[in-house]
Amino acid sequence: MSRSLTIARPDDWHLHLRDGAMLEAVLPETARHFARAIVMPNLVPPVVSGADAAAYRDRILAALPEGMAFEPLMTLYLTEDTDPEDVAAAHASGLIKAVKLYPAGATTNSASGVSDFNNVRATLEKMAEIGLPLCVHGEVTDREIDIFDREAVFIDRVLDPIRRATPGLRVVMEHITTRNGADYVMANETDLGATITVQHLILDRNDMLVGGMRPHYYCLPILKRGEHRAALLAAATSGDTRFFLGTDSAPHPTHAKESECCSAGCFTAPNALSILAQTFEEAGALDKLQGFTSLHGPAFYRMPVNSDTITLRKSETATRFPAKIDAGDHTVTVFDPGFPVFWDVT
Numbered sequence: 001m002s003r004s005l006t007i008a009r010p011d012d013w014h015l016h017l018r019d020g021a022m023l024e025a026v027l028p029e030t031a032r033h034f035a036r037a038i039v040m041p042n043l044v045p046p047v048v049s050g051a052d053a054a055a056y057r058d059r060i061l062a063a064l065p066e067g068m069a070f071e072p073l074m075t076l077y078l079t080e081d082t083d084p085e086d087v088a089a090a091h092a093s094g095l096i097k098a099v100k101l102y103p104a105g106a107t108t109n110s111a112s113g114v115s116d117f118n119n120v121r122a123t124l125e126k127m128a129e130i131g132l133p134l135c136v137h138g139e140v141t142d143r144e145i146d147i148f149d150r151e152a153v154f155i156d157r158v159l160d161p162i163r164r165a166t167p168g169l170r171v172v173m174e175h176i177t178t179r180n181g182a183d184y185v186m187a188n189e190t191d192l193g194a195t196i197t198v199q200h201l202i203l204d205r206n207d208m209l210v211g212g213m214r215p216h217y218y219c220l221p222i223l224k225r226g227e228h229r230a231a232l233l234a235a236a237t238s239g240d241t242r243f244f245l246g247t248d249s250a251p252h253p254t255h256a257k258e259s260e261c262c263s264a265g266c267f268t269a270p271n272a273l274s275i276l277a278q279t280f281e282e283a284g285a286l287d288k289l290q291g292f293t294s295l296h297g298p299a300f301y302r303m304p305v306n307s308d309t310i311t312l313r314k315s316e317t318a319t320r321f322p323a324k325i326d327a328g329d330h331t332v333t334v335f336d337p338g339f340p341v342f343w344d345v346t
Contacts, residue, residue, distance in 0.1 A: 003313070003314040004311055004312065004313045004314070004346075005277065005286060005289070005311065005312045005313075006309050006310070006311045006312075007289060007290035007293065007294050007309060007310060007312070008290060008294040008295065008305050008306050008307075008308075008309055009033075009034070009035045009294065009306040009308045009309055009310050010033065010034055010035070010245065010273065010293035010294045010306075010310070011034055011035055011036040011037060011245075011293075011294065011297050011298065011306065012030060012034045012036075012037040012038070012245065012246065012247050012249070012269075012272075013037070013038045013172070013195050013244055013245060013246040013297045013301070014037075014038055014040065014135070014174050014175060014195045014197075014246025014247060014248045015030060015034075015037040015038060015039055015040065015246075015247060015248070015249055015269070016039075016040045016042075016248070016249060016250040016251065016265065017030070017037075017039055017040075017060060017072070018043070018251060019043055019056075019059065020328070021327055021328030021329075022251055022253075022327050022328065022332075023059065023060065023063050024063045024327075024328075025251075025325055025326060025327035025328065025332065026249075026251045026267070026269060026325070026327065026332065027060065027063050027064060027065075027070070028064075028065050028068065029249075029269040029270045029325065030070065030249070030269045031064060031065070031068040031069070031070035032068070032270075032345075033269075033272075033273050033310060033345055034070070035069065035070065035071065035306040035308070036070070036071040036072075036073050036303075036306075037070075037071075037072060037073060038073045038075060038097060038098060038135065038246070039056070039060065039072045039073060039074055039075060040075065040100060041053070041056075041074075041075045041076055041077040041100055042077060042100070042102065043056070046077035046079075047074070047075070047076060047077050048076060048077050048079055048081075048082065049076070049083075049086055049090075050076070050086050050087075050089060050090030050093070050095055050096070052076075053074040053075070053076060053090060053095055053096055054074075054095060056074065057072055057074050057095070060072045073097040073098075073301075074095055074096045074097065075096055075097065075098045075099060075100045075135065076090065076096055076098075076099045076100065077099075077100055077102070078099050078100060078101045078102070078114060078120055078123065078134075079114065079120075080114060080115070080116060080119035080120060082099075082120065082123045083123075084122050084123045084125075084126035084127075085126075087099060087123060087126060087127065087132065088126055088130055088132075091130055091132045092130075096132070097132075097133070097301060097303075098132065098133045098134065098135045098172070098301075099123070099127060099132060099133075099134055099135070100134075100135045100137070101114060101120075101134055101135065101136045101137060102114070102137045103115075103137065103139060103140060103141050103154070103158070104141065117158065117162060121165070121166075124162065124166045124169055125166060127169060127170075128166050128167065128168040128169040128170075129168075131168075131170060131302075132170070133170040133171065133172055133300075133301065134169060134170065134171050134172070135171075135172045135174050136159060136171055136172065136173055136174060137174060137175075137221075138151050138154045138155065138158075138159060138173050138174070138176070138181065138221070139151055139154050139220070139221050140153045140154045140157060140158065147222055148205070148222065148224060148225075150221070151176070151177055151178050151180065151181055151221055152178055152180040152181075155180060155181065155184050159171070159173070159184075160184075163188075163191075163192075168191065169191065170191045170192075170300075171191065171192050171193075172192075172193050172194065172195060172246075172300070173185060173192070173193070173194040173195070174194075174195050174246055174248070175195055175196070175197050175200065175221060175246060175248045176194045176195070176196060176200075176232065177200050177221045177222070177223070177224050177228060177232070178224055178228045178231070179227065179228050179231035179232075181194060182194070182231050182232060182234075182235040182243075183231075185235075185242050185243070186235070186240070186242070192242065193242045193243070193244065193296075193300040194235075194242060194243055194244075195243075195244055195245065195246025195248075195297075196232050196235065196236050196243060196244075196245065196246070197219075197246065197247055197248045197266070197268070198247055198266075198268045198272045198275050198276060198279075198335070198337075199217065199219060199223065199266045199268065199335065200223065200224075200229065200232055201229065201232055201233050201236055201276075201279055202229070202275065202279055202337055202338075203217055203223050203229065203337075203338070204223055204224060204225055204226040204228070204229045205222070205223045205224060205225060206226065207223065207338060208222075208223050215257045215258055215259075215262040216257055216266065216333055216335065216336065217266065218257075218262055218264055218265075219248070219250065219264050219265050219266050220264040220265075233279070233283060236280075236288075236292050237280055237283045237285035237288050237292070238288070239288050239291055240296075241291070241295070241296045241299055241300075242296070242300070243292065243296065244292055244293075244295075244296035244297035244300065245272075245276070245292055245293045245297065246297075247268050247269060247272045248265070248266070248268075249265075249266070249267055249268045249269040249272065250264070250265025250266060250267065251265070251267045251269075251327065251332045252265055252267070252332065253327065253330035253331065253332065254324060254330065254331045254332060254333045255330065257333060258333075266335045267332050267333065267334055267335055268335040270321055270322065270325070270334050270335075271319075271321045271334065271335065271337075271341065273293065273310075273312065273343075273345055274312070274319055274321075274341050274343045274344050274345065275337050275341055275343075276289060276292070276293065277289060277312045277314070277343035278337075278339075278341045278342060278343050280292075281314075281343075294306065310345055311345070311346050312343050312344070312345055312346070313343065313344060313345075313346045314342050314343050315342060315344070316342070317342070318340035318341060318342055319341050319342060319343065319344040321334055321336075321341075322334055323336075
């Protein structure tokens with residue numbers, strides 16, 4: 001017996017598209033299901049100005065296959081040299097929808113990130129003034145802080161002081177991974193939202209490490225204990241409008257993932273919605289899926305909900321997803337949740 005669910009077409013509020021051949025390969029996987037996406041600016045070199053963002057947007061649209069409808073929502077990479085007036089102008093023109101904060105060294109291509117937060121105060125104040133959201137990669141990078149504790153320490157040492165010092169600053173805590181992150185969002189009623197990824201809803205660090213290291217589950221922020229995964233699932237399925245989907249789908253060549261020092265990121269764009277339908281159904285919260293994927297994000301970003309819809313259908317046989325996709329001279333391995341999925345987008 002089949003079962004179907006029709007929802008407003010989703011958006012992805014945290015996405016990596018890369019550039020060049022990789023962009024051309026992975027963009028259709030997102031555009032097939034998602035109407036819009038907040039596009040990460042951590043290219044090499046990074047997208048730091050309005051002119052950079054306009055040029056990157058043009059490359060994305062040029063790579064979009066004919067007949068596909070997709071709107072890239074552009075962001076700027078916050079550096080200690082960011083010009084607040086350039087940010088304001090790019091926002092006023094409708095070009096950018098957010099600015100991204102990477103603590104220096106936190107993740108892939110984050111070397112240009114912020115080391116001294118006093119040096120970005122003028123930009124943050126301008127963003128608060130104009131209502132432009134700050135998307136935060138929420139980890140400290142101090143070597144003495146255990147990698148599993150870096151999100152919780154970031155909230156206490158960096159995020160909370162920034163928000164207290166900048167009233168009215170609208171913040172998205174991207175890819176939260178801990179109960180600490182979920183609790184912080186729920187304790188703050190205004191100007192704060194959080195995205196949650198597919199992998200952090202369904203996996204914990206045992207899935208990545210027990211019985212051997214699984215490089216395709218390695219991402220940053222890293223998977224945490226099962227109790228944190230459970231807290232994220234409770235938040236995502238609660239109907240709380242402050243939580244919404246950001247896949248953080250992050251393609252890397254397969255050889256870079258399956259290496260001695262593997263790249264961080266999970267390529268979930270092809271099957272994110274199918275896995276979420278399975279996960280929400282098993283949690284008894286399928287009625288909350290549309291809010292998480294299609295309603296809460298637009299509400300936070302003050303954008304309209306998409307008028308078109310998609311239909312998810314469940315069948316008795318497990319859905320087959322491609323193991324890899326071609327990307328120029330390389331392949332990208334598609335995320336495998338580790339369990340059968342019976343839902344697909346039709």
